[in-house]
């Protein structure tokens with residue numbers, strides 16, 4: 020592409036006016052959109068040879084572990100929401116778990132103060148990884164191709180190596196001081212990698228080869244399990260072989276709700292994604308959003324005030340339903356949600372400090388990645404997977420060739436105190452052995468008039484929920500293409516801290532001034548999320564929206 024064309028396209032994407040419809044990649048049969056071209060390619064090749072979306076999920080997930088090691092992983096976990104060609108839906112939870120030896124105050128000192136960094140970096144921040152169990156579970160239940168056919172191309176990719184993009188070289192560079200701090204031995208990522216260098220992942224290739232030959236037991240009971248446990252413990256961690264042996268992914272009922280003529284299907288606990296989306300959508304449904312205009316002052320006010328109320332509930336009520344009871348019927352009740360918005364007015368701000376979780380009567384009783392796949396049979400998956408922070412705990416097992424997550428930071432280390440995303444957790448999300456930490460990951464599928472309409476999701480910690488919200492609204496209310504919807508400027512409020520995070524340089528200064536004059540605090544956020552989605556425009560027209568904020572790529576056929 021000529022430099023001048025590139026500049027014009029970039030300007031169009033990053034201008035704050037959104038009245039240009041630029042379609043993304045369009046295909047007839049199938050589409051994969053992920054954070055790296057190499058991963059999307061492996062996914063689409065699987066579909067081309069007759070595999071289904073679930074086979075492609077396994078290939079894409081593992082290919083991301085190779086090509087996008089800051090978030091793609093075998094040392095982390097994730098969630099998948101699916102909708103099959105026949106309309107049946109479900110969700111898989113392969114989220115990490117707290118180790119058996121974990122305990123509520125493990126990140127506090129003798130004065131009950133948080134020990135800075137302990138839940139964020141190094142071996143103690145690692146949760147029991149779920150990714151390998153997750154992909155095998157998906158394959159066992161829905162896969163159609165032999166596992167070797169799916170994993171072999173990933174191993175080839177790891178051996179051949181992956182080209183370093185500008186984003187990746189910067190990300191590695193930024194993190195090297197932490198790699199050196201956390202890892203005693205030299206690791207692959209301590210080397211200097213420039214743009215267009217190739218990184219070969221031969222140790223990861225050999226681990227994947229063993230997993231391909233011996234199945235998930237290799238990771239949870241076999242040689243790899245033993246090496247992993249000994250590595251973690253040598254570095255001061257508490258994960259044991261028993262933790263790995265006991266790890267099981269769980270099939271969950273997704274959260275399903277209506278918004279206008281859409282049916283939205285999203286992730287259930289231990290993610291807060293589906294519940295918060297349900298709450299926010301229902302709180303804003305009575306208003307005529309389209310008439311306010313996209314990213315107008317009134318649109319921002321309405322979304323922000325609904326988001327505050329939902330995140331206040333998140334902090335109080337939500338956690339792992341295997342351990343606590345979430346009063347789902349109550350907090351998703353239409354009357355309750357309308358009541359939550361009763362004091363909302365375009366004329367005044369509800370200050371976060373004055374806002375708490377709702378009152379209900381309980382009757383006893385920076386770094387993640389998302390990919391979306393639609394196959395030629397009409398099956399759709401939305402998958403978000405993570406190490407939590409960029410390169411997770413920064414702890415890299417050189418021998419096995421992968422990073423370990425720092426997902427333990429998603430628990431509330433101390434009730435009322437923020438985690439690395441500024442999220443305040445409560446009692447419901449305290450650390451308990453074998454519990455899953457509360458997540459914001461929101462892989463989501465949307466139906467319109469009973470038919471598959473969208474599949475989408477994003478990384479971004481707490482901003483995941485509001486990015487998914489805005490992307491659906493961009494398509495539904497503001498008639499954007501998928502490409503435009505994922506690339507539009509975004510904002511976010513999470514109750515605490517009491518400010519609107521905003522992609523400041525991409526918003527109209529007049530709108531920002533009005534919000535400031537009205538009394539909102541704005542905190543500049545270079546970029547919020549990287550949404551990858553697919554829009555089903557008609558039976559033979561799929562549009563992939565790959566977020567230009569990253570190296571994300573849509574490939575269809």
Ligand code: DON
Nearest residue numbers: 385386387458459478479480
């Ligand atoms: O599960 C969660 O909500 C977080 N661990 C996700 C982290 C994330 O999205 C980081 N990405 N930028």
